[in-house]
Amino acid sequence: MGKVGSSTMPQKRNPMICENIYANVRLIKNQANLGFEAMLQEHERDMSFWQTEWLYLPQMCLLLSCTIKMMQRVMGQMIVHKDNIEHNLNLTNGLIVSERVILDLGRYIGRQNAHEVIYEDAMAAFINRRNFFDVLKQDSRVTKDVDEATLKEMLDPHKYIGACVQMVDAVVQKWQN
Secondary structure (H helix, E strand, O other): OOOOOOOOOOOOOOOHHHHHHHHHHHHHHHHHHHHHHHHOOOOOOOHHHHHHHHHHHHHHHHHHHHHHHHHHHHHHHOOOOHHHHHHHHOOOOOHHHHHHHHHHHHHHHOHHHHHHHHHHHHHHHHHOOOOHHHHHHOOHHHHOOOOHHHHHHHOOHHHOOOOHHHHHHHHHHHHHO
């Protein structure tokens, strides 16, 4: 509330603060290049590098501080519409978690075979506008090894986050060292 998104479309929400955050990050990133250039020095460290640092380092710190404050504001005011998320998860009639089905089914019939089976079933579901679960439960190549309850669990988008845990762990590990 209180933000005007457009002079002709009052419902529009322009992400101006996010655009500003992105602009600041680009400026910070480009100023970091000056730091790399300042590392290349001949013989004794002369004053030309100090003068460069006196200019870009305070600017970077101020921009970063401002950017962090803007991000805190964005995160503090973010509105999450869980019903929209749920709706969007179901737009593909289950196809959104086809990766999990391939990986889980691959344990029984091999990764490449699972890919071929799930590709065919996914295309059939998409082309015929059918629920992916309905197509899979009619495919004997799938139901030979996976029961209906397991198949439902495989297709639950709330229970599959792919490699997110490993990715977060890798970032945390990198920054702890």
